[in-house]
Amino acid sequence: MKRAAIIIFAALFAFVLIVAMLELSALPSPKVNLPAAVAANMAASGVEHPVTAVLLNFRGYDTLLEIAVLLLVLLVVLAVSPREGKAPAASHEPVLQVLARVAVPVMLLAAVYLLWAGAHRPGGAFQAGAVLGAAAVLLHLAGLLPGWNAPRLFMRAGLAGGFLVFLVVASALLANGALLHFPPEFAGALILLIEAGLTVSLGLILAGLFLFLA
């Protein structure tokens, strides 16, 4: 009975959403054309790729708060996870270990490339950080990296460092008139600085979400 009600409700909800989507696709194109506004301001953004320009410059404030969300999630995981006594890594598959030893250096290289590529093509700190995090998880699953205990000062600095760099840049730019108001001539360098910090911290945070609980 309960299950049937849930299925009927879900089907109705899906139907309503499909109708809404069809209606939206039939509407004339919206009055506010943000892609055009982004394209018109690309020259002042400091980067050449529109996604990076939106994420770090036009809507950089959203990204700042999103990094705060990721750091916050890690804090919540730390606050509820057991403190010490992590089991050592379990697997001892030699083939997997060899594969991991080969793959991880390539993944590090790919992360650095993604970070650098973000300025002019798809890429950037989120993707690079995700690759770094995946490399750490791979090492753990292959039995080469034990689960992490409660973080010491060095690790905490790594986890929060990227966010702090972003925060300091954002506040320093208040002197330029507004929060995150990049001067066009330094925007490229500052965005690269922020993204480099974020890559390291996001890699550690994403790895930590797995390894602090492992």
Added chain:
Amino acid sequence: MTEFFDPLAWLILLPLFWASGAFLLGPTRGARLAIVGVAAQLWLAIDLAVKVGDGGTAIRHAVGGWGAPLGIDLIADGLAAAMLLLTHMVALPLLLYARGYFAADASVARYFWPLSGFLLAGLNALFLAADLFNLYVTLEIVGLAAVGLVAAGGNATQIAAGLRYLFATLIGSGMYLLGVALIYGAYGTVSIATLTPLINASAASAVWIAAALMLLGLMLKTALFPFHYWLPPAHGGAPAPVSALLSALVVKASFYLILRLWLGPFAPLTGTIAWLPALLGSAAILWGSWQAIRAVRLKMLVAYSTIAQLGYLFLIFPLLGPDGLALQAGGMQVVAHGLAKAAMFAAAGAMIHVTGRDAVADVAGVASRMPVSLFAFALAGVTLMGLPPSGGFLAKWLLIDAALTQGQWWLVAVIIAGGLLAAIYVFRVLRQAFLVPAQGERRHLSHRAPPLLEWTAFTLAAASVLLGLRGVDLLRLLAVGSGP
């Protein structure tokens, strides 16, 4: 161009700085940093309220210098400034309280300080936001920080309450995000100021669906009856300073957002269904008060009282009019209840700290041992009942005034009944504390509550009552609209 020490920006940056700083210092550290930070924020919030109140117009900050709709704007109007003021008037005493509360057993609160920093940053960012997607991000910060505070350091019940809260808050923000996506699809922007005239001009049925999803999601997060199921275990089970922060501030954040959307972009859509939130609010008042009257545990009593008091906030929707009376009543109720409920949880926490038990029956004989806490509890009760000269009285008076002006007699009946029911559950605790002697071995309990706990609770309670005397200033601030 704005000055470097723009309060709008620093109200968001400061808590982020001290939250990260507290995390760097390590588990259980960072209390002093947090208290200094919040004191500075209180000063900024007062500065902002004075500027908005005197200037009579909203203050803006275009982040990145782009301006909406390409960039993101921050806007502080009267309502936002009042919410920021309330947040810090509640947060500063509560953080001092938390320092005393966790002094005995710091391990329970290993990450309390950074989590509360992120919570305050999220709240401040939410009150200042003027962009639907930016609001979503701030909602996530507030929700996740609140879940972390409930679950942190916890035993199994706390983690279970935290998980239930997490599901409720994630479903709520998920519905909100779905609505934002539909609106972006229809209009190509998420800036509230740009959207409002566009929705006024024409609203596709997708926008109706979006509005319904967003408002329902936010009602779930505000724990409006019948979506209140997650609130009592989360607020009643957390440590007292956390319960106080959640009941006084976090549920108000999603209410604030409902009010903003209702008055702003969704104003053309909501005219015909305004009775619905008022009906649910009335049910919340009666149901919450009834559960508070029956509650066995002291903190559960206070948590159910929150559900009832949140109900009053939803009574204003059919009364919202050009005279602004109902909006002022709602704002006054938010502030008065925020202060009173923080005081009540703090006082209850101090009593539980001394008696060691969390049952209404166990406060027997507390009157002679902790008069300050009990006085704080009673003063907070005065505000909840709506007796003069408290802020609660002023809020209910304005609400009745607005209801009478518009001939909504049934709302007047609900408001008066709610006040009487509140008197019953408040006097239930006071009677136990004053008239019933302590039983057996409990008479000899000699240790007292730390003065810090008792006096911070008292300060909050006194503020909630004295608010009524300075109510005119607050009403003047609330009347400052966001303007064109």
